[in-house]
Amino acid sequence: MNVSKALTIAGSDSGGGAGIQADLKTFQELGVYGMSALTAVTAQNTLGVQGVYPVSIEGINDQIDAIGQDLGTNAVKTGMLHSSEVIEAVSEKIMEYQFPNLVVDPVMVAKGGAKLLQDEAVETLVNRLIPLAAVVTPNLPEAEIITNRKIQSLDDKKEAARQIIESGAVSVVMKGGHEETAEVTDLFYDGETFLELTSPRINTRHTHGTGCTFSSAIAAELARGNDLDKAVIQAKSFIRAAIEHPLEIGAGHGPTNHWAYKQQIRGVQP
Numbered sequence: 001m002n003v004s005k006a007l008t009i010a011g012s013d014s015g016g017g018a019g020i021q022a023d024l025k026t027f028q029e030l031g032v033y034g035m036s037a038l039t040a041v042t043a044q045n046t047l048g049v050q051g052v053y054p055v056s057i058e059g060i061n062d063q064i065d066a067i068g069q070d071l072g073t074n075a076v077k078t079g080m081l082h083s084s085e086v087i088e089a090v091s092e093k094i095m096e097y098q099f100p101n102l103v104v105d106p107v108m109v110a111k112g113g114a115k116l117l118q119d120e121a122v123e124t125l126v127n128r129l130i131p132l133a134a135v136v137t138p139n140l141p142e143a144e145i146i147t148n149r150k151i152q153s154l155d156d157k158k159e160a161a162r163q164i165i166e167s168g169a170v171s172v173v174m175k176g177g178h179e180e181t182a183e184v185t186d187l188f189y190d191g192e193t194f195l196e197l198t199s200p201r202i203n204t205r206h207t208h209g210t211g212c213t214f215s216s217a218i219a220a221e222l223a224r225g226n227d228l229d230k231a232v233i234q235a236k237s238f239i240r241a242a243i244e245h246p247l248e249i250g251a252g253h254g255p256t257n258h259w260a261y262k263q264q265i266r267g268v269q270p
């Protein structure tokens, strides 16, 4: 049997909507064998982040070694990396094992405002990890911090995308979830072509983990052998279905519905 494999290097969300939990659910739904290296444990639910407990560098390295020395992987997604030291260590390990198809989700802040990346780590992210990426998936505030520029117009977005490619990434998707437009447009750029992926903005508060789910769907599609543009287009369909049919659990910003995409394909409504 030809098994596609994907590794997520990210934080744990005890509430199950974001982080490692969202990534593994997404891999499973898209037919990819999921593996994980935990960078931090968070106490978290739909109301916010109650605590962050980092895993030691040794512990992170050990987990990646366990995968690199035995199972290998067809794609890697990074999420919450917490500090400069973690970014350095993870970048070293990705180079050591020459893992292919790296998707970097430059997670900085949780939906409720809790900081998931230290300020001084941004430079390390740009200099060490982004140059290894097949795709970087910033939301607009993250793209502003990475490029150190204000992004208001489509031209600003294109300039920021160019700047991220100049940092060494093969491609970038600038996500439009944070805008206030009637449609959500994610802008893909691979150094040659700009692709605008537009869908109706779904009016919901249940958007916890949208970014994690989107980036892990890209990693899963790359693991299955899809090209970058096709992987991003498929991931957009996956996240759209997951937001369109929310589970409506928890009192705050609830998680997306990872089952919805497959149910839609089978014609069954959740």
Ligand SMILES: Nc1ncnc2c1ncn2[C@@H]1O[C@H](COP(=O)(O)OP(=O)(O)OP(=O)(O)O)[C@@H](O)[C@H]1O
Pocket: 018, 109, 110, 111, 138, 139, 140, 175, 176, 177, 178, 184, 185, 186, 199, 200, 201, 202, 203, 204, 207, 208, 209, 210, 211, 212, 214, 236, 239, 240, 243
């Ligand atoms: N209300 C919405 N309706 C439709 N699609 C959405 C909506 N919000 C986000 N998306 C889609 O979800 C994906 C993630 O975008 P978003 O900008 O929310 O990421 P993010 O801010 O990194 O998420 P997170 O807060 O989980 O880190 C994108 O593909 C975006 O188009």
Ligand SMILES: Cc1ncc(CO)c(N)n1
Pocket: 010, 011, 012, 013, 018, 019, 020, 042, 044, 079, 080, 107, 109, 110, 111, 116, 208, 209, 210, 211, 212
């Ligand atoms: C662990 C973790 N990673 C990423 C995010 C961003 O959504 C979150 N809220 N929690």
